[in-house]
Amino acid sequence: xxxxxxxxxxxxxxxxxxxxxxxxxxxxxxxxxxxxxxxxxxxxxxxxxxxxxxxxxxxxxxxxxxxxxxxxxxxxxxxxxxxxxxxxxxxxxxxxxxxxxxxxxxxxxxxxxxxxxxxxxxxxxxxxxxxxxxxxxxxxxxxxxxxxxxxxxxxxxxxxxxxxxxxxxxxxxxxxxxxxxxxxxxxxxxxxxxxxxxxxxxxxxxxxxxxxxxxxxxxxxxxxxxxxxxxxxxxxxxxxxxxxxxxxxxxxxxxxxxxxxxxxxxxxxxxxxxxxxxxxxxxxxxxxxxxxxxxxxxxxxxxxxxxxxxxxxxxxxxxxxxxxxxxxxx
Amino acid sequence: xxxxxxxxxxxxxxxxxxxxxxxxxxxxxxxxxxxxxxxxxxxxxxxxxxxxxxxxxxxxxxxxxxxxxxxxxxxxxxxxxxxxxxxxxxxxxxxxxxxxxxxxxxxxxxxxxxxxxxxxxxxxxxxxxxxxxxxxxxxxxxxxxxxxxxxxxxxxxxxxxxxxxxxxxxxxxxxxxxxxxxxxxxxxxxxxxxxxxxxxxxxxxxxxxxxxxxxxxxxxxxxxxxxxxxxxxxxxxxxxxxxxxxxxxxxxxxxxxxxxxxxxxxxxxxxxxxxxxxxxxxxxxxxxxxxxxxxxxxxxxxxxxxxxxxxxxxxxxxxxxxxxxxxxxxxxxxxxxxxxxxxxxxxxxxxxxxxxxxxxxxxxxxxxxxxxxxxxxx
Numbered sequence: 001x002x003x004x005x006x007x008x009x010x011x012x013x014x015x016x017x018x019x020x021x022x023x024x025x026x027x028x029x030x031x032x033x034x035x036x037x038x039x040x041x042x043x044x045x046x047x048x049x050x051x052x053x054x055x056x057x058x059x060x061x062x063x064x065x066x067x068x069x070x071x072x073x074x075x076x077x078x079x080x081x082x083x084x085x086x087x088x089x090x091x092x093x094x095x096x097x098x099x100x101x102x103x104x105x106x107x108x109x110x111x112x113x114x115x116x117x118x119x120x121x122x123x124x125x126x127x128x129x130x131x132x133x134x135x136x137x138x139x140x141x142x143x144x145x146x147x148x149x150x151x152x153x154x155x156x157x158x159x160x161x162x163x164x165x166x167x168x169x170x171x172x173x174x175x176x177x178x179x180x181x182x183x184x185x186x187x188x189x190x191x192x193x194x195x196x197x198x199x200x201x202x203x204x205x206x207x208x209x210x211x212x213x214x215x216x217x218x219x220x221x222x223x224x225x226x227x228x229x230x231x232x233x234x235x236x237x238x239x240x241x242x243x244x245x246x247x248x249x250x251x252x253x254x255x256x257x258x259x260x261x262x263x264x265x266x267x268x269x270x271x272x273x274x275x276x277x278x279x280x281x282x283x284x285x286x287x288x289x290x291x292x293x294x295x296x297x298x299x300x301x302x303x304x305x306x307x308x309x310x311x312x313x314x315x316x317x318x319x320x321x322x323x324x325x326x327x328x329x330x
Numbered sequence: 331x332x333x334x335x336x337x338x339x340x341x342x343x344x345x346x347x348x349x350x351x352x353x354x355x356x357x358x359x360x361x362x363x364x365x366x367x368x369x370x371x372x373x374x375x376x377x378x379x380x381x382x383x384x385x386x387x388x389x390x391x392x393x394x395x396x397x398x399x400x401x402x403x404x405x406x407x408x409x410x411x412x413x414x415x416x417x418x419x420x421x422x423x424x425x426x427x428x429x430x431x432x433x434x435x436x437x438x439x440x441x442x443x444x445x446x447x448x449x450x451x452x453x454x455x456x457x458x459x460x461x462x463x464x465x466x467x468x469x470x471x472x473x474x475x476x477x478x479x480x481x482x483x484x485x486x487x488x489x490x491x492x493x494x495x496x497x498x499x500x501x502x503x504x505x506x507x508x509x510x511x512x513x514x515x516x517x518x519x520x521x522x523x524x525x526x527x528x529x530x531x532x533x534x535x536x537x538x539x540x541x542x543x544x545x546x547x548x549x550x551x552x553x554x555x556x557x558x559x560x561x562x563x564x565x566x567x568x569x570x571x572x573x574x575x576x577x578x579x580x581x582x583x584x585x586x587x588x589x590x591x592x593x594x595x596x597x598x599x600x601x602x603x604x605x606x607x608x609x610x611x612x613x614x615x616x617x618x619x620x621x622x623x624x625x626x627x628x629x630x631x632x633x634x635x636x637x638x639x640x641x642x643x644x645x646x647x648x649x650x651x652x653x654x655x656x657x658x659x660x661x662x663x664x665x666x667x668x669x670x671x672x673x674x675x676x677x678x679x680x681x682x683x684x685x686x687x688x689x690x691x692x693x694x695x696x697x698x699x700x701x702x703x704x705x706x707x708x
Contacts, residue, residue, distance in 0.1 A: 130566075135573045160519065161573040163559050242566070245559030246524045257559035269562060272386075272414035273526030273551055 036287045043280035053277040062248065065284070071248040072285055075165075075260030076292070079240060080233040082169030082254060083176055087229060090173070091180035092222060098181075099188035100210060111185065118178035126239035129171035134161050134243060141166060141255050152252055159257035163245035166254040171239045176229035183228065187221030188214055220307020227300035234293055237264040263289040376406040380663045383411035384418020384431030385647050387528060387582060388459045392431065394683035399670050406663065415528050422650055423447060428660055429667075430650045431458075433528025434551075435621055435628040440650075448652035454625030456697045458671050459647040459680060460687040462608035463533055464583040465592040468571050469497065472514045475590035478602045480505045482595035483633075487541035489578060490520045492557035497576060505595070514576070521570045521579035522553040524560030532631075532645045533580045539633035540642065582645065583608075584685025594643060597636035605687035607641035613690050614640055625653060625700040627693075644687070653703045661705040668701045 043050050044065070051063050062068050098110050141158050148154045191214050199209040215222075246261035246269065253259055267282045274282060382392075389412040396408045413421070415432040419440060422430035425447035436444075436455050444453035465486060469475060481489075485501055488494040494501060497518055503510040523530045530553055537545035547554035558577075561570040567579040571589055583591075583603045593600035601607055612629055614637045621628035633642045649668060655661040670676045677688035689697070 130569065138574075159559060160576075161570055163561065163570060241562055245561065245570075247556040247560070249556070258556045269525040270552075273416040273528075275416050275420060278416075 033290075036283060036290060039280055040284035040287050043277060043284050050277075050281065053281050068248070068281075069285060069288060071250055072261060072263045072266055073288060073292070074250050076234055076262040076264070076289065078252065078260055079165060079168055079172060079236075079244075079262050080230055082165060083172035083233045084226065084230060086169060086173035087177045087180060088226060091177045091225075091229075092184055094177070094181040095184035095188055095222075096210060096214070098185045100206070100214060111182075114178050114181050114185070117174075118182060122175060122236055123238040123242075125171050125175050126242040129167060129239055130163075130242045133171060134163060134167050137162055137167060137170070145255055153254050156253040156256040158255045159245070162255070163243055163257050164255055165244065165260055168240050168244045169254065171243060172233045172236055175236065175239065176232050179229045179232060180222070180225045183225035184218060184222045187218035187225075191217045220303055224300050224304040224307070227296055227303065231293055231296050231300070234296065235264055235289065236262075237268050240265040241268050374662050374666075376403050376659065376663050376666065378405075378659065379407045379409065380660070380667070381409045381411070381427050382418075382429040382431065382649075383413045383421050383427050384429075384650075385415045385433045385528060386412035387433055387461065387645060388412070388431045388647050388684075390584075391459050391680035391684040391686055394679050395667075395671055395676055398675070398679055399667065403666070408667070414526070416526070419650060422453075428651070428655065428664055431647060432650055433645060433647050434531065435618060435626075435648055436650055438620065438623075441623050441626075444650075444652065449654040449656060451653045452623050453650050453652050454623060454627075454700055454703070455621075455648040455650040456625075456627045456668070456672070456700050457612070457629060457646050457689065457693070458649045458668070459645075459684075460608055460612055460689060461645045461647070461685065462583040462603040462605065462641050462687060463529060463536075463580055463643045463645055464586040464603045465578065465580050465594065465643070466568070466571055466586050466589040467578040467592065468575055469514065469590055471575050472497075472512055472516075474509060474512055475588065477509060478591060478593035478600070479509070480595065480600040481592045483537060483540035484542050484544045486592070486594070487537045487544035489518055490522070490537065490557065491545065491547075491555060492520075493544075494518065505600075516576040518558075519574065519577045520558030521567050521577050522558065522560050523564075523567065524553070524562050526551045528647070529564070529580065529582060529645060533643065536631075536633045536643050580643075582685075594641065596640055596642060597638060599638060601639060601641050603641050603643070605681060605685070607639055608644045608687035609690055610637060611635055611640040611642045611644055612646065612687075613692060625703045627697050627700055651704065654705065658705065665701060665704040668704070669698070672697050672701070 043053065050065055054062050054065070054068050094110075094114065098107055098114070102110055138158070138160055141162050141164070144154045145156075145158045149156075195213050195217070196209055199213045200206075204212060240262050241264075244261065244265060245257040246265065247258040248261060249259055251259035263285050267286060270278065270282055389410070392410040392412075396410065399408065400406065410431070411418075411427075412431075415430075415434055418427070418430040419432050419436065421427050423440060423443050423446070432455065436453065441452050441454075445451065447453075465481065467475075467479065469479070479502070481502070482505060485494065485505060488501070495518055497516045498510075498513040503513055506513065528551065531549065531551045534545070534547065534554065535549045538547070538549050553560060559570065561567045561579075564581045564585050567581050568585055568587060568589070571577045571579045572587075578592075591603060593602040595601075611631065614635050615629050615632040618628035618630040628648070629646055631642065631644060631646065635642050649671070651664050651668065652661075655664065671680075672689065672694055674688070674694075677686075677694075680686045681688050
């Protein structure tokens with residue numbers, strides 16, 4: 001047998017191996033950060049070079065870094081926001097169906113399908129979006145524009161074909177639905193059945209039971225899953241690159257083409273032909289994306305941690321009430 | 331009985347067929363060996379790995395060239411990474427690749443920098459791939475995809491800068507008297523490359539030169555305005571244009587497919603794209619006056635040419651190479667490779683596989699003079 005596993009339970013060698021793995025991971029992370037900062041620094045520090053590079057990157061229309069970065073950050077956030085608004089109701093609804101309504105084989109099958117959706121590579125979603133969704137959705141967008149054009153989001157001239165933020169948002173939404181749905185489903189499944197039965201016994205309808213018991217119990221997990229989905233939407237490149245007709249601007253007209261661009265898609269579009277300074281500039285935009293993702297993840301962890309704490313707290317309280325109830329039969 | 335006889339006959343037949351197949355294989359091998367032996371006398375046999383990178387426009391031509399080149403040099407492993415012109419030249423200047431494919435000629439700074447990797451000599455660039463750029467449009471429902479809509483450079487410029495917004499605009503109608511009634515009352519949606527691209531640079535520099543001042547944007551590899559919509563890569567433009575009636579874009583002509591293509595105005599005539607018409611403008615164009623370093627053959631495309639039958643909207647893609655390489659085998663490879671690429675056979679291979687325009691004999695003789703420089707001085 002391998003001598004490594006014959007040693008005592010606290011085998012120092014095993015400990016060293018796992019510690020090594022852990023340190024390697026940290027080192028990779030540090031290497032990425034150092035790479036980002038090192039490559040971005042010269043561009044960010046020398047204003048002149050940046051101006052010249054920006055001018056060549058944008059054919060002279062932009063000369064300052066803020067002017068270049070601002071719309072990209074805005075576009076990235078807008079795309080993710082649209083995706084979240086579309087994805088949340090579908091994802092939470094799916095999670096509720098799987099956890100509260102479906103049973104047996106139906107539940108297993110639905111769960112498997114959702115897990116499968118999460119495994120589809122994003123380039124496939126991108127291809128589907130550009131070859132199927134974009135040509136097929138034109139009628140729906142015109143409908144939105146005709147009847148809801150008074151909402152700024154849907155105003156303007158509808159782009160044909162729909163290489164728009166709206167189309168990109170729909171594809172991003174489809175990509176993050178499985179993430180939100182699976183995590184929410186697992187949280188909803190963990191709601192104690194006594195609590196649900198108690199609510200039903202008190203005369204609540206299923207709908208009221210879900211509102212009063214299931215949703216509050218799963219709230220923090222749902223929030224965390226949404227933030228994880230947001231993290232994926234922020235960094236998603238291929239689907240946006242393939243669908244969106246890009247431009248640098250602050251428009252919220254989702255149905256018009258050539259209004260926004262996201263950071264990730266911009267890097268992918270510009271990198272192949274960029275020279276050294278151009279690459280530095282693109283990496284600088286990457287740093288900004290990194291910071292945004294980092295903040296989102298940090299918030300997600302905070303939310304999860306707080307949720308766990310309050311759940312424990314609630315559970316402890318419930319336990320205490322139950323005990324005091326038992327002790328006091330009157 | 332009959333069945334048995336049939337079986338016997340068919341068994342014999344199969345055996346005969348197999349024998350024939352075997353002997354056929356044998357024949358092939360011997361001829362291949364003979365060919366290799368014949369070649370051995372003329373050309374140095376290459377062995378090893380040879381890498382280049384650069385312009386994605388050359389990709390399909392390079393693939394075809396590699397396949398044919400390997401027929402004579404089976405031990406040479408050739409790789410071409412279509413990383414883009416800019417990346418290709420930077421990689422070449424680090425010495426990691428033997429040659430770079432690039433849609434833009436080298437700058438004088440890059441030529442100076444090349445001394446580091448070319449053993450003190452300066453690199454040079456020669457044209458290897460000439461391809462017309464087609465102005466493609468989708469007017470399928472109007473029935474105009476099969477005819478060439480006539481467009482002058484000034485009209486194309488005004489379509490792409492948003493001044494002309496309808497297909498039945500009187501400027502377009504005036505240039506197309508025969509089909510004026512078929513031009514639909516439909517918005518024009520220009521479609522352009524959203525990624526950095528040599529095709530874009532060639533297209534806008536054509537508009538800047540030939541449109542009589544209608545095109546005022548700076549010439550660059552990025553599309554300069556927000557009119558219409560952008561799409562990633564040539565395939566992105568083709569799919570966007572085919573998805574909606576009324577769109578117009580520009581792509582490497584070999585990718586135009588079933589889309590309509592415009593005939594552009596040259597002098598007083600309208601010329602649809604063709605390989606011959608593209609080759610013609612290259613011959614009629616002067617050499618770049620700034621590219622005087624030894625061996626360089628850079629063509630300054632004359633976008634305002636009035637030469638009849640010439641199609642001035644072309645992409646000329648170059649290969650940048652060193653005259654001397656550290657490893658003599660590398661130099662031998664580059665020499666053989668370029669000689670093959672610009673040869674009549676190489677150029678027609680590219681024409682068959684990538685729809686490019688074969689270079690003329692006059693240009694070829696100039697280019698071969700440059701290729702002769704490789705390895706001649708040490």
